[in-house]
Amino acid sequence: MPPILKSAVDYAAYLALRGSIALVQALPLRVCERGVEGLAWLMHDVLRMRRGVVEENLQIAFPDWSAAQREQANRKMWRHLFLMVAEIAHTPRKVHRTTWRDWIELERDDLILQTMLSEGPKVVISAHYGNFELGGYVLGVFGLPTHTIARTLDNAYVDRYVNEFRGRTGQFILPKTGSREDVERVLSSGGVLTLLGDQHAGPKGCWVDFFGKPASTHKAVSLFTLSYEAPTVVVGVQRRGDAALRYRITGIDSIDPRAEGFALGTTPLLTEWFTRRLEEVIRREPTQYWWVHRRWKGEPPVRRKPKPQVA
Template sequence: MLQQLIDYAVYLVVRVAIAFVQALPIGVCERIAGGMATLFTTVLPVRRKVLRENLKIALPTLTEAEQQRLAWGMWRHLFLMIMEIAHTPRRVHRTNWRELVDVPQNEAIIRTMCTTRPSVVISGHYGNFELGGYLLGMFGFPTHTVARTLDNRHIDRFVNDFRGRTGQYILPKQGSSEQIEQLLSSGGALTLLGDQAGGNRGCWVPFFGRPASTHKAVALFSLSFEAPTIVVGVRRKQRMLQYEIEVADVVDPADRDFAHAGVQPMTEWYTGCLERIILSDPEQYWWIHRRWKGEIPEKIRRRLERRGKLAA
């Protein structure tokens, strides 16, 4: 009973905070995000060790000052992302999205999504990935995505109400395999994050030159159902709520010249795509995300070294 009261109190605080943010002009939100970034970069050591370790792996040539600037930019991006989620339902509509979002490779997205076949959309913890599914639904492409159920059921319901506002349906991370199979069998669209740690039983592939365990299911969904698969990023441009949807690459497992048959090559393909997207604006990646988890099995390391896939 006590935990239920605490959860509801936290939910009320979150709703009040969101209402406050929604009342603020965009310029004020940007200044607040910058101030919070300074606080988290210089005063509060929130996940600072993880951040520095990740930057050392992915961008080893950065100086101390460059690391500090990138960390500040990342925190600013994260706080802007939260504020954008609060503002999106009121500011982004079917009548004005073209003023806010550029889709230079719209033909690739349309070809992938406008089909009776199943499709898979892969992104990562980059840009405003929460906005990606929201926008696809607004474009008329309903999708299903897999997300962990939050411990606070009130906040979980609130977040999923936002996600589903335009036609993005949420499947629980645990126990949704049968639903996903039914979805893809019926020609539906599945959106997934491709940079989640897959544990010791995952598929180990190089990510910025260091082996990272990745969930095998992402590749298996594409391969098992011969689903056209597209890798995208939703990158913020100069101002808050101004975005560009980047397309890194598209493949079709049903093509005769398909070059990524098998879980390992397919996972390496989309991981490489995510790398390129991240490098286009490293400040918009979640460097506090623990991507490189666990001990690399020695046989995996030796195999990748023989193939020249690891950084020196």
């Protein structure tokens, strides 16, 4: 597609997105809650969007579930995803320093604060669970700025608009590709790096069990912690009930590589640690996880045994 035509198409898509968000913002959250029921029905029952992927993922994660349980979880997941979009549209107008308690509960926030307020570089790990976008936004509301590594969207107009939302309270976005120097600058200056720890990393990733099946995870998630001796906390942002914009931000667990006797000093051990913690929080409310993406791809590479040396 010629660059001029692509730019025009991208801008049209951006305007459509802005119009949709403006419409959502004009609607009360209660209306949005009813509207997402219909959208979930459309995606699940009519369009059957990514039906096979979600079904396969749920069979791996919950082999004891019946077909009816998986069906119900699939539909509820779509409801959650659509409601999450509506919540993001309403967040800047509703969640402020003086109002956040009306919407957000904190659980084990001592783990979060101990990590975020410690000296030197810090790392926060979460997953595609609950409203993880809200988590970064709220940390900024608390006066705790963060830097997040995220993939740059193909549509430059949409990418800029999304990052403007993220940056309203101090959540700065670093591109997934080519941001090595920026990451080094953030951590070397004692900043906070937030990462999603449940993304597929291909055959060269670190393979650890996730819901009982090996999954490839980016080694960099652990290397940031180990290389910079950065205190690290795993955080979950879970919806409370079915109502919109009612969340609980939980500190799941934390570690400090500087502590005496630190026992997770290798990439596999640390990767297994935070993967287990993420699995624990997902099990609390599985329908809030993004089962639409393929977490399990391929198989771990077979390691060749060293040839015996001939004397």
